[in-house]
Amino acid sequence: MSKLSSYLNKHTEAAPLAAFRILFGLLMVISLIRFWYHGWIEKLYLTPSFHFSYYGLDFIEVPGQWTYLLFILCGLSALGLSLGYLYRSMSVIFFLSFTYIELMDKTTYLNHYYFVSILSFLMIWLPAHRYYSIDAHLRPALRAQYVPQWTIDSIKLLLAVVYIYAGLAKLNYDWIVQALPLKIWLPTKMHIPLLGDWLNQEWVFYAFSWGGAAYDLSIVFFLLYKRTRVYAFAMVVIFHLLTRVLFQIGMFPYIMIFATLIFFDASLHRRILASISIILGTKLSVFDNGIVAHYRASFWSKIRLGIVSLFFILQLLVPLRFLLYPDHLFWTEEGYRFSWRVMLMEKTGYAQFKIVNGNTGRRFYVNNQDFLNSLQEKQMSTQADMILEYAHYLGNHFASQGHEHVEVYVESYASLNGRGSQPYVDPTIDLMSIEPSLKHKSWILPLND
Amino acid sequence: MKHIAISKVFIHSFLILIAISYSSCTNEEDCCSPKTPKDSSFDREAMLTQWAENMIIPAFEDYSSALKDLAVAQDNFAADPSADQLAAMRDDYINAYLAWQSVSLFDIGRAESIALRNKSNIFPTSEEKIAANIESSDYNLELPSNFVAQGLPAIDYLLYGIADEDADILNILSEPNYELYLATLINRLDVITDDVLTDWKDNYKAEFISNQASSATGSIDKLVNDAIFYYEKFLRAGKIGIPAGVFSGNTIMAAIEAPYSGIYSKEFFDEGLNSFQNFFNGTSVTGRPDSQSLRHYLDYLGAEKDGVLLSELINDQLNKARTAAIELSGDLQNQIYKDNSKMLNTYDELQKAVVLLKVDMLQALNIKVDFVDADGD
Numbered sequence: 001m002s003k004l005s006s007y008l009n010k011h012t013e014a015a016p017l018a019a020f021r022i023l024f025g026l027l028m029v030i031s032l033i034r035f036w037y038h039g040w041i042e043k044l045y046l047t048p049s050f051h052f053s054y055y056g057l058d059f060i061e062v063p064g065q066w067t068y069l070l071f072i073l074c075g076l077s078a079l080g081l082s083l084g085y086l087y088r089s090m091s092v093i094f095f096l097s098f099t100y101i102e103l104m105d106k107t108t109y110l111n112h113y114y115f116v117s118i119l120s121f122l123m124i125w126l127p128a129h130r131y132y133s134i135d136a137h138l139r140p141a142l143r144a145q146y147v148p149q150w151t152i153d154s155i156k157l158l159l160a161v162v163y164i165y166a167g168l169a170k171l172n173y174d175w176i177v178q179a180l181p182l183k184i185w186l187p188t189k190m191h192i193p194l195l196g197d198w199l200n201q202e203w204v205f206y207a208f209s210w211g212g213a214a215y216d217l218s219i220v221f222f223l224l225y226k227r228t229r230v231y232a233f234a235m236v237v238i239f240h241l242l243t244r245v246l247f248q249i250g251m252f253p254y255i256m257i258f259a260t261l262i263f264f265d266a267s268l269h270r271r272i273l274a275s276i277s278i279i280l281g282t283k284l285s286v287f288d289n290g291i292v293a294h295y296r297a298s299f300w301s302k303i304r305l306g307i308v309s310l311f312f313i314l315q316l317l318v319p320l321r322f323l324l325y326p327d328h329l330f331w332t333e334e335g336y337r338f339s340w341r342v343m344l345m346e347k348t349g350y351a352q353f354k355i356v357n358g359n360t361g362r363r364f365y366v367n368n369q370d371f372l373n374s375l376q377e378k379q380m381s382t383q384a385d386m387i388l389e390y391a392h393y394l395g396n397h398f399a400s401q402g403h404e405h406v407e408v409y410v411e412s413y414a415s416l417n418g419r420g421s422q423p424y425v426d427p428t429i430d431l432m433s434i435e436p437s438l439k440h441k442s443w444i445l446p447l448n449d
Numbered sequence: 450m451k452h453i454a455i456s457k458v459f460i461h462s463f464l465i466l467i468a469i470s471y472s473s474c475t476n477e478e479d480c481c482s483p484k485t486p487k488d489s490s491f492d493r494e495a496m497l498t499q500w501a502e503n504m505i506i507p508a509f510e511d512y513s514s515a516l517k518d519l520a521v522a523q524d525n526f527a528a529d530p531s532a533d534q535l536a537a538m539r540d541d542y543i544n545a546y547l548a549w550q551s552v553s554l555f556d557i558g559r560a561e562s563i564a565l566r567n568k569s570n571i572f573p574t575s576e577e578k579i580a581a582n583i584e585s586s587d588y589n590l591e592l593p594s595n596f597v598a599q600g601l602p603a604i605d606y607l608l609y610g611i612a613d614e615d616a617d618i619l620n621i622l623s624e625p626n627y628e629l630y631l632a633t634l635i636n637r638l639d640v641i642t643d644d645v646l647t648d649w650k651d652n653y654k655a656e657f658i659s660n661q662a663s664s665a666t667g668s669i670d671k672l673v674n675d676a677i678f679y680y681e682k683f684l685r686a687g688k689i690g691i692p693a694g695v696f697s698g699n700t701i702m703a704a705i706e707a708p709y710s711g712i713y714s715k716e717f718f719d720e721g722l723n724s725f726q727n728f729f730n731g732t733s734v735t736g737r738p739d740s741q742s743l744r745h746y747l748d749y750l751g752a753e754k755d756g757v758l759l760s761e762l763i764n765d766q767l768n769k770a771r772t773a774a775i776e777l778s779g780d781l782q783n784q785i786y787k788d789n790s791k792m793l794n795t796y797d798e799l800q801k802a803v804v805l806l807k808v809d810m811l812q813a814l815n816i817k818v819d820f821v822d823a824d825g826d
Contacts, residue, residue, distance in 0.1 A: 110824060110825070184812065184813070184815055185815050187491075187750055188663045188750075188814060188815040188816075189663055190490050190491070190493070191493050191494070191661040191662070191663070197490070200490060200491075247825065248664050248665070248824060248825055249824055249825055250824030251824075252824075343825075346812055346815070347812075348807070348808045348809075348811055348812040348818075349808060350803065350804050350807045350808050352800075362698050363698065364694065364695065364696055364697050364698035365690075365695050365696050366696070367686065367696050369682070374818055377818070378817065378818045413804045413808050414808065415808045415809055415812050418752075418812060418813065420753075420754035420755060420809060421754070421804050421805065421808040421809050
């Protein structure tokens with residue numbers, strides 16, 4: 001107990017936290033501008049008439065043209081967070097608006113968006129604005145050269161959770177023994193300069209698969225250990241830029257590269273901040289006041305610690321929830337999301353829905369393009385929870401059009417990691433008779449391995 | 450000393466990889482010496498070149514020249530509105546419609562940006578809209594609302610459906626305002642097709658071939674998506690499924706392709722299916738070299754299902770669809786009326802290939818069915 005309290009009382013320089021705040025905020029601003037620039041707000045949120053929601057969160061809807069305002073709000077709060085201006089409010093607004101955007105449609109789920117959401121939640125509780133921020137500039141009483149050690153360590157811990165769970169997820173038969181799905185992905189990238197010629201070689205598939213797993217499992221330890229840190233960081237840069245070259249994964253490589261800078265000593269961050277300071281013509285030295293941003297044993301600081309602790313307990317448990325479900329995880333995808341299963345499988349599917357009048361047996365098929373965009377259709381056709389949600393939407397839609405005794409069936413096929421297409425959902429089940437829930441979906445047909 | 454080490458390793462690895470990641474998103478042409486194709490690698494550039502040179506551009510050339518013949522026939526008819534000239538014009542029209550079936554799936558580049566397919570073959574056509582346009586002579590065929598009053602389906606109506614008897618059709622078509630509308634439609638098809646063809650030759654071919662990226666914006670991914678989209682929406686649903694009532698529960702006879710001429714609808718379907726299969730196999734029509742195509746690429750990648758080559762399974766399934774269609778009468782409207790179950794059989798065989806194409810083939814080729822260029826993780 002005394003060990004814990006002495007750890008909680010340890011303090012360190014605030015510069016890493018401030019540099020992290022600035023870089024993270026800026027990357028988020030760039031991400032949001034990029035998202036808008038590519039026209040994805042329109043394509044992904046405004047054009048589709050139907051959106052897939054998360055279980056229990058169907059009240060979160062796309063707010064029509066207000067979506068643009070939501071993105072502006074999100075972008076401005078990211079800027080505020082970066083500048084350390086009204087930091088507490090901005091970090092709360094950023095977390096809420098970014099998370100709201102991500103929850104509007106399950107189709108666009110990406111692990112790295114989830115990472116941004118939870119990281120920004122964590123940042124609400126960290127004193128990242130006490131050093132080199134507008135807030136601290138305006139209010140000298142806020143300035144602190146030192147912050148509790150645990151506040152910086154919490155970011156390292158979160159990165160450790162992400163990497164290690166991502167590494168553990170790779171320890172499966174397909175990835176390790178078969179070098180799948182890289183064996184499928186890499187040979188189609190042979191036009192890439194320099195690397196391309198190697199990308200159809202068997203040993204390269206295994207080198208990338210095993211190397212990727214080893215990287216994820218070990219990189220945090222090499223970053224923590226001072227003597228290997230520089231080389232580990234070089235590996236971080238190489239690894240993430242390699243993924244950037246091979247796959248279309250947007251801003252994620254850059255976010256991870258900059259995030260891992262948190263492992264370095266304060267001297268690096270002081271130099272980063274000093275450089276920014278010179279460019280902006282501000283004085284860094286006014287923040288070097290020797291003051292420690294202590295968290296006194298007040299009620300609120302206990303609440304804060306409690307929330308952060310609870311947050312990490314959840315982060316450790318949520319990726320393990322797949323253990324509660326039977327059957328093949330990659331096939332059913334029960335407990336797949338929010339678990340750092342990144343670039344882990346190649347799954348394609350096809351789902352054709354049949355609307356049947358339960359009394360007369362009259363039937364017709366649905367043209368999915370009437371209701372979904374291609375990305376939604378693609379995501380839906382390999383994920384049973386989305387198939388069910390869409391089936392209910394179709395059933396209600398046709399019932400409201402005057403069709404009677406509406407039953408909805410699906411003829412669906414999926415292929416996992418090159419196994420070949422096989423039936424996915426039981427085609428004899430009326431999906432209208434099944435209520436969405438988090439329970440095991442026994443109506444998914446077994447994977448024929 | 451330590452700082453120098455950090456900066457060195459960091460800056461060097463960063464710069465090198467930024468350089469790679471940057472160069473991979475620019476045209477290979479600009480940055481690298483041409484790679485000599487090796488036995489061990491599949492030459493994506495060669496496939497794109499052959500698609501452009503042996504398949505796409507020749508198909509547009511055929512279609513364009515068929516349209517020019519039709520335009521000449523229409524001129525001849527205008528000069529001499531006789532039954533013979535009407536028959537000659539109809540022949541050229543059917544040839545143009547047949548040639549169209551081989552370009553429809555190449556909805557990429559200029560064809561895509563000017564909406565060639567929407568302006569050429571949206572059916573059923575609107576008799577009311579056509580009548581209103583002819584009446585007012587003040588219309589804008591660029592408007593999407595006028596897509597149903599132009600193109601090959603509208604010409605089908607004018608040449609075959611505007612009256613019951615050929616003699617009446619002849620009389621109506623020799624009226625100046627009807628003649629003008631027909632000439633306008635034909636010339637417009639000719640102009641927009643030439644626009645696409647010229648662009649392919651002068652500009653787009655180079656861009657198409659150099660864009661070898663395997664992402665949603667790469668040429669291979671785009672054209673394969675376009676071809677599958679064509680297969681699913683225009684061939685399977687448009688020509689067979691929708692009129693047979695697959696998507697509505699009721700047969701829709703008016704929804705068949707070219708319903709006024711009638712007897713060619715089955716031939717148009719066959720031609721569409723052949724074009725798709727030729728594209729898959731790289732088969733060119735007579736006199737042109739065959740191409741490396743999806744079949745070769747799948748075989749190179751070793752794509753199999755249950756121990757059988759995926760390319761064989763796809764060809765078998767497309768052949769089954771063709772065999773099922775042999776049972777159909779030349780006039781699909783007649784077939785629906787007589788015995789719709791044969792239409793449904795054909796649809797079912799076409800449908801089975803969709804699973805092989807969209808699930809198995811796209812996975813093997815690592816192409817996303819994805820017309821939205823969004824991020825993954």
